[in-house]
Amino acid sequence: MVYDDQNIFAKIIKGDVSCVKVLENEFILAFMDVMPQAPGHTLVIPKCKTTNLLDLPEEYFPHLMGATQKIAKSIKKVYSPAGVMVLQLNGSEAGQTVFHLHFHIIQRRGGLNYKFHSSGVKSSLELKKERDKIIKNL
Numbered sequence: 001m002v003y004d005d006q007n008i009f010a011k012i013i014k015g016d017v018s019c020v021k022v023l024e025n026e027f028i029l030a031f032m033d034v035m036p037q038a039p040g041h042t043l044v045i046p047k048c049k050t051t052n053l054l055d056l057p058e059e060y061f062p063h064l065m066g067a068t069q070k071i072a073k074s075i076k077k078v079y080s081p082a083g084v085m086v087l088q089l090n091g092s093e094a095g096q097t098v099f100h101l102h103f104h105i106i107q108r109r110g111g112l113n114y115k116f117h118s119s120g121v122k123s124s125l126e127l128k129k130e131r132d133k134i135i136k137n138l
């Protein structure tokens with residue numbers, strides 16, 4: 001699939017669209033999902049033009065997985081969930097809706113209702129509250 005420079009995550013990387021940042025370095029950016037499936041729902045993306053995991057240049061793997069693990073550990077500490085789900089979808093048939101590679105990190109516990117996508121948009125203020133808890137534990 002051809003990478004679309006106008007996708008929403010490309011705009012976030014460029015700074016044309018705002019996000020609530022969790023972690024950033026020259027290879028990756030992690031930020032709060034604007035429609036979280038649970039408090040703390042974070043996305044980690046590579047800073048390269050990659051639609052999905054199958055196209056990711058090798059040098060990005062350690063940075064992407066390292067950041068994902070770091071954030072998953074923080075989410076575990078902050079929310080003490082029963083589990084932490086790392087979700088990554090490749091292609092529309094797999095449920096992918098934004099065609100820039102991303103990993104979802106989502107806490108899981110009984111009583112929370114999980115779908116592939118949530119429809120409720122949270123305010124920056126609400127997202128920042130959860131973000132601050134996560135970055136304190138990175």
Ligand code: 5GP
Nearest residue numbers: 008019031032033034035089095096097098
């Ligand atoms: P996918 O279905 O492609 O795996 O997930 C895309 C994710 O991106 C969804 O969980 C959705 O809530 C999130 N998302 C879509 N647009 C935006 C946005 O503009 N900002 C942020 N922070 N997340 C977004």
